[in-house]
Amino acid sequence: MAAAARSQVMSLYRTMLRESAKFPSYNYRNYALRRVRDAFKANRNVEDPKAVERLMEEGRQTLALIQRQLKMKLSQQWKSL
Incomplete structure (x- = not known):
């Protein structure tokens, strides 16, 4: 993996x-932390x-999903107050 690609992945x-x-x-x-760690660990040795x-x-799509879910959870938390 090239240095630029590695820095982007990290x-x-x-x-x-x-x-x-x-x-x-x-x-x-x-759950989210475990899924992220497991996915990156499973693909650690990919070179292609x-x-x-x-x-x-x-990963970018998953990040967008996490951000949407987080926004939804935080808005629900404020609505319940």
Whole structure:
């Protein structure tokens, strides 16, 4: 994996962990963190540039999903107050 690709992967990984850690619910938070860690660990040794790019796109989509769910959970939390 090229240095630029590695830094992009690590940046995506850190962002996904940061966003996952924001869930107010313990169960949602731990599930999201575990899924992110497991997915990156399972694909740690992928070297093919096309496969890396495909996985990066999957990661970006998953990050968008996490952010949408987080926004929804936080808005529900405020509505219940």
